[in-house]
Amino acid sequence: MGHVPVATAGDILDAVSQAREAQHCWKRLSFVQRAQILGRFHDLILDRREQILDTIQSETGKARRDAFAELITVAGTARYYLAHGAQHLRAKRHRPAVPIITSAETVYKPHGVVGLITPWNYPFLLGIADALPALLAGNAVAIKPSDLTPLSAVLARNLLVESGLDPNLAVVVHGGAEAGAELIRHVDYIGFTGGTEAGTKVAVAAAERLIPLSLELGGKNPMIVLQGARLTEAATGLIAGAFSNSGQTCISVERVYVEESIYEEFARRVVEKTAGLKLGWSNSWDMDMGSLISRPHADRVLSRVERAVDEGARVLVGGKRRTDLGPSFVEPTILANVNDAMAISREETFGPVVALYPVHSADEAVARANDSEFGLNASVWAGGERRAREVARQIETGSAVVNATLLIYNSFDVPMGGVKHSGIGRRHGEHGILRYTQAQSIVSSIASGAGYDSLLARIKNQRTANAFVAALRMWRRLPWIR
Ligand code: NAD
Numbered sequence: 001m002g003h004v005p006v007a008t009a010g011d012i013l014d015a016v017s018q019a020r021e022a023q024h025c026w027k028r029l030s031f032v033q034r035a036q037i038l039g040r041f042h043d044l045i046l047d048r049r050e051q052i053l054d055t056i057q058s059e060t061g062k063a064r065r066d067a068f069a070e071l072i073t074v075a076g077t078a079r080y081y082l083a084h085g086a087q088h089l090r091a092k093r094h095r096p097a098v099p100i101i102t103s104a105e106t107v108y109k110p111h112g113v114v115g116l117i118t119p120w121n122y123p124f125l126l127g128i129a130d131a132l133p134a135l136l137a138g139n140a141v142a143i144k145p146s147d148l149t150p151l152s153a154v155l156a157r158n159l160l161v162e163s164g165l166d167p168n169l170a171v172v173v174h175g176g177a178e179a180g181a182e183l184i185r186h187v188d189y190i191g192f193t194g195g196t197e198a199g200t201k202v203a204v205a206a207a208e209r210l211i212p213l214s215l216e217l218g219g220k221n222p223m224i225v226l227q228g229a230r231l232t233e234a235a236t237g238l239i240a241g242a243f244s245n246s247g248q249t250c251i252s253v254e255r256v257y258v259e260e261s262i263y264e265e266f267a268r269r270v271v272e273k274t275a276g277l278k279l280g281w282s283n284s285w286d287m288d289m290g291s292l293i294s295r296p297h298a299d300r301v302l303s304r305v306e307r308a309v310d311e312g313a314r315v316l317v318g319g320k321r322r323t324d325l326g327p328s329f330v331e332p333t334i335l336a337n338v339n340d341a342m343a344i345s346r347e348e349t350f351g352p353v354v355a356l357y358p359v360h361s362a363d364e365a366v367a368r369a370n371d372s373e374f375g376l377n378a379s380v381w382a383g384g385e386r387r388a389r390e391v392a393r394q395i396e397t398g399s400a401v402v403n404a405t406l407l408i409y410n411s412f413d414v415p416m417g418g419v420k421h422s423g424i425g426r427r428h429g430e431h432g433i434l435r436y437t438q439a440q441s442i443v444s445s446i447a448s449g450a451g452y453d454s455l456l457a458r459i460k461n462q463r464t465a466n467a468f469v470a471a472l473r474m475w476r477r478l479p480w481i482r
Contacts, residue, residue: 001058001059001151002151004150004151004154004174005174006147006174006175006179007173007174007175007179007182009182011173012142012173012179012182012183012186013186015142015171015173016113016115016142016171016183016186016187017186018168018171019113019140019141019142019168019169019170019171020112020113020140021168022140022166022168022169023110023112023113023138023139023140023169025166026135026138026139026140026166026169027109027110027138027139029138031085031086031089031136032086034135034136034138035082035085035086035136036164037160037163037164037165038078038081038082038132038135038136038160038163039078039082040163040164041078041132041159041160041163041165042075042078042079042082044159044162044163045071045074045075045078045156045159046071046075048159049068049071051155052067052071052124052152052155052156053067053068053071053283054283055124055151055152055155056070056071056123056124056152057281057283057290058151059123059148059149059151059152060120060121060123060149060290060291060293061281061290061291061292061293061326061328062245062246062248062290062291063246063281063287063288063289063290064282064283064284064285064287065285065287065288066244066245066246066290067124069125069244069245070122070123070124070125071124073122073125073129073409073410074124074125074128074129074132074156076410076412077129077132077133077412077428078132079412080412080413080428081132081133081136081412081432081433082136084413085133085136085137085433088429088430088433088434089108089136089137089433089434089437091105091106091107091108092105092106093105094106094441096443097443097451097452098445098450098451098452098455099481100481101445101446101447101450101451102443102444102445102446102450102451102452103443103444103446104441104442104443104444105441105442106439106440106441106442107439107440107442108137108434108437108438108439108440109138109437109438109440110134110137110138110139110436110437110438111139111188111189111212111436111437111438112139112140112187112188112189113139113140113141113142113186113187113188113189114131114134114139114140114141114142114187114188114189114190114191114436115141115142115143115144115183115184115186115187115189115190115191116130116131116134116141116142116143116144116190116191116192116193117144117180117183117184117190117191117192117193117194117202118130118143118144118145118146118153118193118194119146119193119194119195120145120146120148120149120293121245121248121249121250121293121350122245122249123145123146123149123150123151123152123153124152124153124155124156126193127143127145127149127152127153127156127157128143128153128156128157128160129427130191130193130427130432131143131160131170133432133433133436134189134191134436135160135165135169135170136433137433137434137436137437138437139188139189139436140168140169140170140171141169141170141171142171142172142173142183142186142187143157143170143171143172143173144172144173144174144175144179144180144183145172145174146194147174147175147176147179148293148294149293150172150174153172154172157170157171157172177198177201180192180198180202181201181205184202184205184206184209184211185205185209187211188211189211189212189213189435189436190202190206190211190212190213190214191213191214191216191435192213192214192215192216193216193217193250194216194217195217195218195348196217196218196348196374196421196422199215199217199423202215203215203424212435213424213425214417214423214424214425214426214427214435215418215423215424215425216250216417216418216423216425216427217250217376217418217421217422217423218250218348218350218374218376218421218422219250219251219252219254219348219374219375219376219377219418219422220254220255220345220346220347220348220372220373220374221241221251221252221253221254221255221374221376221377221378221379221397222253222254222255222256222257222365222368222369222372222378222379222395223237223238223241223253223255223256223257223378223379223380223381223405224256224257224258224362224365224366224369224378224379224380224381224382224391224395225256225257225258225259225262225266225381225382226259226362226365226380226381226382226383226387226388226391227259227261227262227382227383228382228383228384228387229262229381229382229383230381231262231265231266231269232269233381233403234266234381235266235269235270235273236273237379237381237403237404237405238253238256238270238354238405239270239273239274239277239332240405240406241253241379241405241406242254242332242352242353242354242405243274243277243288243289243332243352244406246289246290246291246292246330246351246352247301247332247349247350247351247352247353247354248292248293248297248350248351249406250376250377251376251377251399251405251406251408251409252350253354253379253405254348254349254353254354254355255345255354255355255357255368255369256354256355256356256357257357257359257364257365257368257369258356258357258358258359259358259359259360259361259362259365260358260359260360263356263358266356267316267334267336267356270334270356271316271317271334274317274318274332274333274334275317277289277332279322279325279329279331279332280325280329281325281326281329289332289352290329291325291326291328291329292328292329292330292351292352293328294328295327295328297328297350297351298321298327298328298329298330298351300351301330301349301350301351301352301353302321302330304343304344304347304349304351304353305319305333305335305344305353307342307343307344308335308338308342308343308344308355311342312337312339313335313336313337313338313342313344313355314335314336314337315333315334315335316334316335316336316356317331317332317333317334318330318331318332318333318334318352318353319331319333319335330351330352330353331352332352333352333353333354334354334355334356335353335354335355335356336355336356338355338356338357340357340368340371346372346373348374362382362391365391366391366394366395369395370394370395370396372420373420373421374418374420374421374422375396375397375398375418375419375420375421375422376397376398376399376417376418376422376423377397377398377399377400377401377408378392378395378397378399378400378401379400379401379402379404379405380392380395380400380401380402380403381402381403382402385402385403388402388403389402396419396420397418397419397422398415398416398417398418398419398422398423398426399414399416399417411428412428412429413428413429414428414429415427415428415429415430415431415432416428416432417431455468
């Protein structure tokens with residue numbers, strides 16, 4: 001498809017230095033000036049959609065609809081931060097130390113150069129969406145895409161440049177883990193999206209330089225289906241949640257806990273829908289599911305299924321490689337007879353494989369959902385939305401979705417991220433832009449000698465100390481200056 005140069009340590013240093021140089025001017029521009037460029041980028045990606053979808057599809061083998069999901073999510077992220085970024089970045093006033101005579105505010109300053117290390121599963125979306133709030137906050141970005149999918153990130157960056165961005169403000173460096181590790185040695189903030197194993201190494205490397213970071217890592221996302229849930233809708237939700245992007249989504253559903261009384265009926269509907277999915281590669285819109293990213297990844301996913309079957313699991317539908325379609329196609333697969341000790345229940349599969357588990361009650365479903373080292377996203381389906389929300393609150397994940405599965409990703413105002421081994425930090429909303437800033441607190445006094453320190457300097461004997469204590473007692477009782 002194309003060639004990209006693998007960056008040496010010297011290339012990465014040069015790229016970050018150029019970005020740092022360019023950032024000095026960029027940070028002085030107003031939000032409105034920066035937004036003009038990103039607004040053009042928003043419109044440009046919609047105009048160039050065919051080129052973008054072709055690039056994503058060729059690089060990943062995914063279905064056109066899955067590529068389209070990337071495009072509209074980047075557009076949504078841009079739209080959201082263009083509309084609300086200025087408000088999030090605005091200086092915030094605080095209650096000061098001494099009312100009336102002192103004041104306090106926090107201002108938000110860019111870090112400098114933000115490094116973004118990204119995976120292959122959404123190469124256009126993850127290659128650029130997190131860069132947009134970073135740029136709007138006044139940073140330059142240095143992106144290190146996955147070595148399996150470098151071209152979508154390059155295209156996204158070139159479209160930013162075509163929209164008017166100084167090319168040095170968004171640099172892309174290529175390579176594998178070594179290039180990522182080298183990037184961390186030079187940037188001022190690191191935003192990592194990828195697996196938990198690599199994320200842990202990134203956290204250690206960032207700690208050595210004491211730079212701030214966010215980690216968006218893996219998941220083993222549970223779905224809970226309780227009596228009273230609308231089963232056809234829940235089955236449709238599961239198909240989207242488990243098989244979108246061929247199951248290679250960080251928030252993909254991989255475990256489904258279903259109340260016993262509805263288990264058989266739910267399983268029947270899910271199997272029927274799964275069997276009807278159209279698998280294959282085409283750059284028209286007629287395929288439901290495309291290829292996995294690579295032959296080794298397909299091998300990994302299938303070996304998980306085989307091991308589960310050896311341990312007693314039953315394949316209700318799917319479970320086979322489809323070499324007639326290409327080297328890395330795996331059928332959408334539903335497993336039953338799976339227990340919690342099996343690897344398929346505990347480790348992230350990151351492919352189109354989902355296990356169904358019958359449970360006696362909502363409490364059991366919640367306990368088993370929480371019995372995981374991961375905590376990214378969850379989905380709950382129950383009779384009433386209120387009941388489902390109550391169940392959702394008991395799940396130990398960074399987000400939980402009621403009556404849907406992947407809805408969190410397009411809720412741009414809502415913080416999204418993981419707990420436990422699924423990550424640190426949040427993207428989207430206020431958190432998603434303020435993470436790219438250093439908060440500086442500015443406290444001031446209307447005149448020298450009016451502040452707290454000068455007040456303390458006047459306490460020179462017991463009498464004035466007692467008077468101060470009496471003033472404190474009164475202060476707590478004065479609601480308007482508390
Ligand atoms: P990966 O961890 O192997 O690689 C991710 C990126 O990190 C790549 O660019 C890679 O080159 C780089 N990298 C690897 N080791 C590194 C190191 N030691 N130092 C610096 N950089 C390093 O992940 P992957 O296989 O590309 O992607 C799949 C994983 O990503 C899955 O676990 C999935 O759940 C996760 N993911 C999470 C989210 C989220 O938002 N939580 C989104 C998408 C994917």
